[in-house]
Each structure stands twice: as C-alpha cells, then as structure tokens.
Amino acid sequence: MQQLPLHSSSEVMDRILVVDDTPTNIKVLAGALVSRYQVQVATSGKAALKILSQEQKPHLVLLDIMMPEMDGYEVCKRMKSDSATRDIPVIFVSAKTQVSDQQYGFDLGAVDYITKPFEIPLVLARINVHLRLKHKSDQLEKLALVDALTDIPNRRALDDCLDREIRRSVRNESPMSILMLDIDHFKNYNDHYGHGAGDVCLRSVAKSIENCLRRPGDLVGRYGGEEFVVILPDCDETCAAAVAEKIRDHISRLNIAHAKSLVSDHITVSVGIKTTFCQSQNSCDQVLNQVDNALYNAKKSGRNCVMAAT
Ligand SMILES: [Mg+2]
Known part of the structure; x- marks a missing residue:
C-alpha cells in the first residue's frame, strides 16, 4: 500500500x-x-x-x-x-x-x-x-435530504439523524437533547405580509438557528411549516436550556417586524426541550412526542419562551 x-x-x-x-x-x-x-x-x-x-x-x-x-x-x-x-x-x-x-x-x-x-x-x-x-x-x-426553501436538512434527514443519535446515545451512555421550535403566530404573519415575506422570514430564522449551533454534531432541520427541530448529541438539560435560550434570543434580536403577533411587535419563537438518557430505549416517535408536548406547554404559557419536558 x-x-x-x-x-x-x-x-x-x-x-x-x-x-x-x-x-x-x-x-x-x-x-x-x-x-x-x-x-x-x-x-x-x-x-x-x-x-x-x-x-x-x-x-x-x-x-x-x-x-x-x-x-x-x-x-x-x-x-x-x-x-x-x-x-x-x-x-x-x-x-x-x-x-x-x-x-x-x-x-x-x-x-x-x-x-x-x-x-x-x-x-x-x-x-x-x-x-x-x-x-x-x-x-x-x-x-433528497435538504429543504428546498431554507437550505437546511429536511424532515427525512432529521429522522435519519435522530435515529442515529438515539442509538449513539444509548451506546455511549451519554445524554442527548432535542429542541422543537415554532414561530409564534406565523399564520397571522403570512396572512398580513404575504407568503413571499413568510418564506424570507423562514429562511432568516433557519439561518439564525444554524448560527447558534457551534458543535460539529449539532443539527437543525425544518420539521414542517414553521417548525424546526434541533438535535444536540452529548448535551444534557442544562446545555440544552442554554442553547434553546440562545436561539430564542437570537431570533428575537433579528427584529423582524410582526404587526399581527399577539406576544410581541416582532418575530419570536416558542421552544420545547426534551433530554433523553442512555438508559431510555426511546424511539424517535416517543422522543418527538415528548418534545412536542413541551413545545405545546411553552405556547400555553404565553409563547416566546423555552419549556423543558417533565
Ligand atoms: Mg492478478
């Protein structure tokens, strides 16, 4: 050789x-x-x-x-x-x-x-x-793995990555965290500013989330509509909460005007967090359900905030 x-x-x-x-x-x-x-x-x-x-x-x-x-x-x-x-x-x-x-x-x-x-x-x-x-x-x-509008990984890529990272987390006995984000009152935004502006907003939010992720294994993807999912391998609750708050803050600082939001005068996001541990043989669906619940609670508690699954 x-x-x-x-x-x-x-x-x-x-x-x-x-x-x-x-x-x-x-x-x-x-x-x-x-x-x-x-x-x-x-x-x-x-x-x-x-x-x-x-x-x-x-x-x-x-x-x-x-x-x-x-x-x-x-x-x-x-x-x-x-x-x-x-x-x-x-x-x-x-x-x-x-x-x-x-x-x-x-x-x-x-x-x-x-x-x-x-x-x-x-x-x-x-x-x-x-x-x-x-x-x-x-x-x-x-x-086939990229979302055409935002140029970040799509739902299929997220599913692949999540499956891989859950198995890795079990193997390495390390925690991993998932964030699910939703743009607050995005339907009102689209209705008021038009779908063209909505697309521009989605791209800015995607870019902003990407810029907040620093470690090589971290991944953000578009889950659908105005929902994004972030996968954070080797990241416990404290680390996940810090990343989630950083993302929430960065998106708020983009200062994209949103006259029809009921929580602010600019674009904001609600964030759900789920941290899983090595012992839990969670399936992708289970983890996504739990983080979806956390996001639901964040919306129920007034939006523009971060909530961890209990
Ligand atoms: Mg020969």
Missing part, C-alpha cells in the same frame, strides 16, 4: 484505488491515471479493504480478480455488504474473459468489467463515465 505522488490540486481530484497483485499492471494503470486523479494502490485484497476502511474513501475502485489469498470477487462482495463502501463504483479489470466470469462480476455489484489486455484510452473513458454517474447520484442523494 503506498500513495503515489499527488497533483497540486489533489483536494478537488477524484480518488481512484487500483488493486492488482502484479506490480507491472499497477504501474501501467496508475501511470495512466496519476495526471488526472489521486491514485491509491493496493497489491492484495486485504490491503484494499484496509484503504477502504479509512475515513477518506476512494470515489472508484479498479479491481483485479485473480489475486492470492483474497480474490477481487471477495473484495467486491465485502464492499457491497458494508454500507460505508456499498456506493463506491467497482470496475473489474481482469484477464478472465469468459462471459460467465464477467456476468458474475456484475452480479456482485460491479458497474463495469474491463478485460486484459486493456486499451488505456478506453479505461479512462469508462472511468470518466462512472465517476460522472457517481457524482450525479451523490448530488441527488444530498438534494
């Missing part, structure tokens, strides 16, 4: 992992790729899996089939059974030219199969096609 010399703008280059037990093959392939891509090489299946287990994954893998100990088919199988590597395109590059060999490669989840001896321009063209498709599908996946 070694890192070939990198291009100066390596951070924007796609990474390609070349796996082959024959050094000459590696030399030819890597040599053809190195001016356009960041190239990683492995001379065994084991070494390939080790590279694939690192944080920075390659964008595509060129995979030899015939290798001692662990063959390319096995490497591909393992990649496809692991969610962290499942979506990395695999192109087999092999001297096995039988239709059944190639078919088996596709059955295992490869996107392409190149037979040896290969023509470099065609290898490059195929890599190019598959990288383009990979970037497109990554982009679509990202879009």
Whole structure:
C-alpha cells in the first residue's frame, strides 16, 4: 500500500484505488491515471479493504480478480455488504474473459468489467463515465435530504439523524437533547405580509438557528411549516436550556417586524426541550412526542419562551 505522488490540486481530484497483485499492471494503470486523479494502490485484497476502511474513501475502485489469498470477487462482495463502501463504483479489470466470469462480476455489484489486455484510452473513458454517474447520484442523494426553501436538512434527514443519535446515545451512555421550535403566530404573519415575506422570514430564522449551533454534531432541520427541530448529541438539560435560550434570543434580536403577533411587535419563537438518557430505549416517535408536548406547554404559557419536558 503506498500513495503515489499527488497533483497540486489533489483536494478537488477524484480518488481512484487500483488493486492488482502484479506490480507491472499497477504501474501501467496508475501511470495512466496519476495526471488526472489521486491514485491509491493496493497489491492484495486485504490491503484494499484496509484503504477502504479509512475515513477518506476512494470515489472508484479498479479491481483485479485473480489475486492470492483474497480474490477481487471477495473484495467486491465485502464492499457491497458494508454500507460505508456499498456506493463506491467497482470496475473489474481482469484477464478472465469468459462471459460467465464477467456476468458474475456484475452480479456482485460491479458497474463495469474491463478485460486484459486493456486499451488505456478506453479505461479512462469508462472511468470518466462512472465517476460522472457517481457524482450525479451523490448530488441527488444530498438534494433528497435538504429543504428546498431554507437550505437546511429536511424532515427525512432529521429522522435519519435522530435515529442515529438515539442509538449513539444509548451506546455511549451519554445524554442527548432535542429542541422543537415554532414561530409564534406565523399564520397571522403570512396572512398580513404575504407568503413571499413568510418564506424570507423562514429562511432568516433557519439561518439564525444554524448560527447558534457551534458543535460539529449539532443539527437543525425544518420539521414542517414553521417548525424546526434541533438535535444536540452529548448535551444534557442544562446545555440544552442554554442553547434553546440562545436561539430564542437570537431570533428575537433579528427584529423582524410582526404587526399581527399577539406576544410581541416582532418575530419570536416558542421552544420545547426534551433530554433523553442512555438508559431510555426511546424511539424517535416517543422522543418527538415528548418534545412536542413541551413545545405545546411553552405556547400555553404565553409563547416566546423555552419549556423543558417533565
Ligand atoms: Mg492478478
């Protein structure tokens, strides 16, 4: 396993992992790729899996089939059974030219199969096609998780994150907190100022919440309408109350005029808090219900305030 010399703008280059037990093959392939891509090489299946287990994954893998100990088919199988590597395109590059060999490669989840001896321009063209498709599908996946109006995570992304963080909290025996926020008398705002102004207001509030979150794991998403949810991993009641109050205060200081609010002359929010502990095997729905109740209590007690679930 070694890192070939990198291009100066390596951070924007796609990474390609070349796996082959024959050094000459590696030399030819890597040599053809190195001016356009960041190239990683492995001379065994084991070494390939080790590279694939690192944080920075390659964008595509060129995979030899015939290798001692662990063959390319096995490497591909393992990649496809692991969610962290499942979506990395695999192109087999092999001297096995039988239709059944190639078919088996596709059955295992490869996107392409190149037979040896290969023509470099065609290898490059195929890599190019598959990288383009990979970037497109990554982009679509990202879009599916973003709220189009506010550009922050959407309901689906929140559900995914909440599920993940509840399990992490149980595993790490650490508390986590959820905030649910609602813009006070937002229907009146829309009725009075129009939906265009309502959209602008939602964007400002989303941005403001985002700016209040400082730790890398914290996440805010649009839950629906004028409701937002904040997920705070590793955060107990005191920490959650401080973040909630900071957000409430920041949004109030935006000083967005709201002539039809019944609690203030500008935009304000009500906030519910729920902190869960490691022992509680709470489901997402349960936690969301509890934080929704807390928000309901905040509204009942006059709005523009923060309330924790009891
Ligand atoms: Mg080989």
